[in-house]
Amino acid sequence: MAPTSPNAVALDGLGKKFRLTHDRNWTLKATVLAGHRVRYEEFWALRGLDLEVPHGSTFGIIGGNGSGKSTLLKVLAGILRPDEGTASVDGRLSALLELGAGFHPELTGRENVYLNGAILGFTSREIRRRFDDIVGFAELDRFIDEPVRNYSSGMYVRLGFSVAIHVEPEILLVDEVLAVGDHAFQKRCLDRFAQLKSEGRTIILVSHDLDMVGWLCEQTAWIQQGTLQAVGPSPEVIDRFLDGGAAGAPPASGSRRRFGGLGPDDLVRSVDLVDANSHQMDSVGSGRPVRFRVRYDAGRAGEPVTVALGLYRADGTHVASINSGAASRAVDGGDGLVEVDYAIGALAVQPGTYELSVALHDHSMRKVMERHTHLVRFEVEPAGGDHQNGLVALGG
Numbered sequence: 545m546a547p548t549s550p551n552a553v554a555l556d557g558l559g560k561k562f563r564l565t566h567d568r569n570w571t572l573k574a575t576v577l578a579g580h581r582v583r584y585e586e587f588w589a590l591r592g593l594d595l596e597v598p599h600g601s602t603f604g605i606i607g608g609n610g611s612g613k614s615t616l617l618k619v620l621a622g623i624l625r626p627d628e629g630t631a632s633v634d635g636r637l638s639a640l641l642e643l644g645a646g647f648h649p650e651l652t653g654r655e656n657v658y659l660n661g662a663i664l665g666f667t668s669r670e671i672r673r674r675f676d677d678i679v680g681f682a683e684l685d686r687f688i689d690e691p692v693r694n695y696s697s698g699m700y701v702r703l704g705f706s707v708a709i710h711v712e713p714e715i716l717l718v719d720e721v722l723a724v725g726d727h728a729f730q731k732r733c734l735d736r737f738a739q740l741k742s743e744g745r746t747i748i749l750v751s752h753d754l755d756m757v758g759w760l761c762e763q764t765a766w767i768q769q770g771t772l773q774a775v776g777p778s779p780e781v782i783d784r785f786l787d788g789g790a791a792g793a794p795p796a797s798g799s800r801r802r803f804g805g806l807g808p809d810d811l812v813r814s815v816d817l818v819d820a821n822s823h824q825m826d827s828v829g830s831g832r833p834v835r836f837r838v839r840y841d842a843g844r845a846g847e848p849v850t851v852a853l854g855l856y857r858a859d860g861t862h863v864a865s866i867n868s869g870a871a872s873r874a875v876d877g878g879d880g881l882v883e884v885d886y887a888i889g890a891l892a893v894q895p896g897t898y899e900l901s902v903a904l905h906d907h908s909m910r911k912v913m914e915r916h917t918h919l920v921r922f923e924v925e926p927a928g929g930d931h932q933n934g935l936v937a938l939g940g
Contacts, residue, residue, distance in 0.1 A: 549634045552715050552746040553597040553620060557629030560590040560615055589615040590770045593629070597763075600744040602737065604761035604778055606754065606785055612770040613750045617641055617717050620748070635714030635746065638664060640704050649693035653684055653703055656692055660707045674710045681732070682706040702729060709736055716740060719750045734760065754782050755903050755912060759854055759865045779856060779901075783917055811849075811914050813839045813881060815902055817922055829927035830895050836886040838902055843880025848907040851884050858897035858921070867905075895926045 563584040590612045597603045605613050618624045619631050621639040646663060647656045657678055661671035679688050682702040692700065708716060737747055737760060751757050757764055757778060764778040766785045774781045806812060816837045817825040828834045838851050852867040866886055900920040904913040 549632070550598060551596045552599045552601070552633070552635055553595070553748065554632040554634075555593045555595040555629065556632075558590055558593040558595075558616075558619065558626050558631050559588060559628035560612075560619055560624060561586050561588045561627045563587070588770055590619070590626075590767075593767075593772050595765055595772060595775060597746060597748060599635070599746055600741070601763060602741055602747045602749070602761045604757035604764035605748065605750045605767060606752075606757055606764055606782065607767040607773075610769075611767045613767055614641065614719055615770075616767065617719050617748070617750055621717055633715065636665075636712075637715040637717065638708045638711050638713030639717040639719075640708040641717065641719045647692050647700065647704065650691055652690060653679075653688040653692055653695070656703070657688075657707055660704075661711060664707075664711050666711060678703075678706045678710045681710070681736075698729070705733060709740065713745065715746045715748070717748050720752065753912070754786070755852060755854075755905075755915065758782050758901075758917075759862055762862075778862070779917060786915075786917075806916070806919075810916070811841045811845055811904055812902055812916055812919075813841060815839075815900060815916075815920050817920070825922070827923040827925050828891055830924050831890050831892055831927050834888050834891050836888070836900065838884045838886075839881050840884075840904060841880055842882040845904070845913065849882075849913065850905045850907060852903045852905060853886060854901040854903075854917075855893075856899045856901065856918075858899060863893060863898070891924065893924055895924050897921060897923055 564587050565584055593616070605616065607613050615624065617639065618641060619626055620633060621637065621641060623641075646660050648659060651659065654675075657675060658668060658671050661674075662668075679685055682699075682705075684699060684703055687695070687699065692703070695703070705718075708718075734756075740747060747760075749757060749761060761778045763776065764781040765775040766773045766781050774784050806814070814837075817828060818835045818837050819825055820833065820835070822835075822837075825834065836853055838853070840849065840851065842849060850867050852865065854865050855863040857863060898921070899918045900922075901915070901917040902919055903915040905911060906913060
């Protein structure tokens with residue numbers, strides 16, 4: 545079905561409030577006998593939100609705990625009704641909002657697949673046609689006829705996510721649930737996100753993993769205390785959040801935007817561009833080899849570290865991400881330092897100004913130990929040949 549509007553989601557002055565009672569210990573009998581009127585306080589979880597999410601975009605929503613992110617997704621999913629303003633959704637929507645949402649614990653995995661499919665408007669025949677793909681993606685073949693009350697949290701998430709993506713949604717809402725899955729499952733999810741994006745579907749992702757949001761989402765909105773603080777290119781919004789987003793407090797050491805500087809308390813000691821002879825560079829020819837070298841203090845890290853690099857254009861466009869699993873060399877640099885090299889045989893990007901961001905994760909990639917955005921800026925120079933447009937230089 546062709547879209548009827550340019551935006552998959554449009555919010556106009558959206559507000560959602562809840563009533564908080566101050567008389568928690570009153571029973572119904574005590575209330576009647578005492579003629580007591582329960583006192584309520586209005587709490588606005590969302591207020592005055594104006595936001596547009598275009599069709600085919602991957603859009604992130606970030607903010608501290610209790611900022612209203614999950615409430616917003618529940619409004620979009622139709623679970624909650626707004627108390628003021630409007631929330632317009634243009635397209636078939638599938639939502640994965642919380643662990644086990646929509647699952648009946650006494651039913652088997654198989655029965656819950658059909659139940660979830662019915663809730664999303666699919667017939668039994670349509671679910672049967674997709675059933676093997678759903679179970680295969682979730683890797684639950686052996687357990688699909690077990691009651692889901694016996695499932696682990698990871699099994700819950702795998703099955704719920706698999707149902708959500710295989711019903712071919714035009715708009716997919718995902719709320720933080722990927723944090724439960726293991727690294728292999730997260731990679732499959734990200735691969736599927738890329739496929740959905742290439743098909744022109746819209747993804748709205750709520751997550752505390754700022755690296756995932758920054759590398760997956762072109763645009764991001766920051767919500768704090770129910771109000772919209774910023775919206776725009778993901779790197780810019782994430783930087784603003786890190787500079788003052790934790791309930792208005794300054795971020796922890798190692799989280800603030802660096803603009804090329806590293807402090808004495810940082811685990812990352814240096815990030816450089818070097819050639820094959822380890823000479824430092826501040827520019828590289830388009831299509832030419834280069835090494836990105838990261839040195840960090842493994843002694844102070846206290847646990848195995850995965851180093852992740854993000855390559856961005858100066859306008860904030862995300863170009864590529866790699867982690868130390870793809871590194872060509874990791875050696876002991878002395879004094880507890882580890883030196884990691886990423887050898888790029890041909891930096892196949894168009895000429896222009898680029899920036900490197902680096903993050904240190906624990907081995908599972910679930911915890912960010914340190915993050916530095918816009919840490920290194922360098923130039924990619926023309927290397928001759930015909931002029932090309934776009935992000936990458938394909939050669940030929």
